[in-house]
Amino acid sequence: xxxxxxxxxxxxxxxxxxxxxxxxxxxxxxxxxxxxxxxxxxxxxxxxxxxxxxxxxxxxxxxxxxxxxxxxxxxxxxxxxxxxxxxxxxxxxxxxxxxxxxxxxxxxxxxxxxxxxxxx
Amino acid sequence: xxxxxxxxxxxxxxxxxxxxxxxxxxxxxxxxxxxxxxxxxxxxxxxxxxxxxxxxxxxxxxxxxxxxxxxxxxxxxxxxxxxxxxxxxxxxxxxxxxxxxxxxxxxxx
Numbered sequence: 001x002x003x004x005x006x007x008x009x010x011x012x013x014x015x016x017x018x019x020x021x022x023x024x025x026x027x028x029x030x031x032x033x034x035x036x037x038x039x040x041x042x043x044x045x046x047x048x049x050x051x052x053x054x055x056x057x058x059x060x061x062x063x064x065x066x067x068x069x070x071x072x073x074x075x076x077x078x079x080x081x082x083x084x085x086x087x088x089x090x091x092x093x094x095x096x097x098x099x100x101x102x103x104x105x106x107x108x109x110x111x112x113x114x115x116x117x118x119x120x
Numbered sequence: 121x122x123x124x125x126x127x128x129x130x131x132x133x134x135x136x137x138x139x140x141x142x143x144x145x146x147x148x149x150x151x152x153x154x155x156x157x158x159x160x161x162x163x164x165x166x167x168x169x170x171x172x173x174x175x176x177x178x179x180x181x182x183x184x185x186x187x188x189x190x191x192x193x194x195x196x197x198x199x200x201x202x203x204x205x206x207x208x209x210x211x212x213x214x215x216x217x218x219x220x221x222x223x224x225x226x227x228x229x
Contacts, residue, residue, distance in 0.1 A: 037218070047158075047166065047209055049218035060216040096165060105154035105213050106171035113165055 002026040004097050004111035012091075012118050018084040022097030022111060023077075030055045030075040033102035038071060038082045040093040041113070048093075052100070053080055087118045122147030122191075124210055124221035131227040137198040140224045142210030143191055150191045152212045157186055157195045160207045160223075169208075170195060202228050 008020035022036065029036070038050040051061035053071045061069045065084070073080040084091060094113040101108035122144035132138040142157075144150060155173045158166035168177055170186035173193065183198045193212075197204055205228040210221040 039220075046223040047211075047220040049211075049220060052218075062217060101171070104171055104175075106156035106168050106211075107158075107166075108168060108177065110165035110167075 002099075002109060004099065004109060006095060006097050006111045006114040008114060008116070010115060010117060012087055012116060013120050014088055014118055015086055018082070018087050018091060018116055018118070020082040020095055020097075020114065020116070021079050022081070023079050024099075025078070028075075029073065029078045029080065031102070032056065035100050036071075036073070036080045037098045037100065037107065039096045039098055039107075039110075040091075041096070042090075042093040050082065050084075050095075089118050092116065092118045122149035122212075122214070122219065124149065124212070124219055126208075126210060126221040126224045128222075129225045129227065131229055132197075132200045133229045134200050134202065136200050137196060138200060138226065140195045140197075140208050140210075140226070142193040142195070142221050144193075144212075145191075148214040149212055152214055154214075155186070155188055155193045155210060155212045157184075157193075158209045158211065159204075160209065162206075166209065197226070200228050204228055 005023045012018045035054045037052040053059045068085045070083040096113045097111045098107040099109040125143045157170040160166040169184045173188045174186040185196045208224045
């Protein structure tokens with residue numbers, strides 16, 4: 001059974017960089033039929049797509065976050081990563097990693113999410 | 121890329137049907153075939169209920185159906201059940217990015 005698991009610090013100081021890891025288990029991340037995304041959700045608010053990466057390395061980002069976001073992948077560890085720089089309180093949210101379904105255009109697999117709070 | 125507008129809330133009684141709309145304000149939403157709908161219970165990750173406008177993934181009840189006309193996509197839930205009470209989000213992809221609607225809270229009375 002394929003699973004995604006987010007990990008990383010739950011508390012980040014303002015102006016610092018938020019760094020999260022998504023570990024894929026039960027399947028190889030190195031499959032060109034997939035791509036991998038980060039999505040976030042502030043408390044009581046809606047979902048916001050952050051960006052995606054193919055395991056070949058190509059990325060696309062939400063234009064509203066593009067200047068601060070980097071998504072990368074380490075296929076040897078079956079992991080992909082999120083870095084969000086210059087964070088503010090507005091970046092406080094539950095962060096999810098997700099997989100786009102192979103062959104179809106929807107997110108078929110999600111992690112449980114991890115809460116990141118930006119506060120001094 | 122189009123912003124997606126959903127009603128903040130809808131409600132219905134058990135056994136009834138409800139429809140949630142998702143309207144694209146501008147951009148390429150009107151021509152997109154890649155609209156999906158997600159259900160999210162409190163404290164849980166979203167779960168896809170409809171993809172490619174009207175297709176149901178394996179395991180999703182046929183009480184859930186999707187459609188699209190022009191710039192508006194719709195999710196219909198028939199035979200409402202208590203467990204359908206959740207937040208629902210529409211989403212689509214275009215121009216190499218994804219957009220989510222603001223979400224609709226469904227209350228089962």
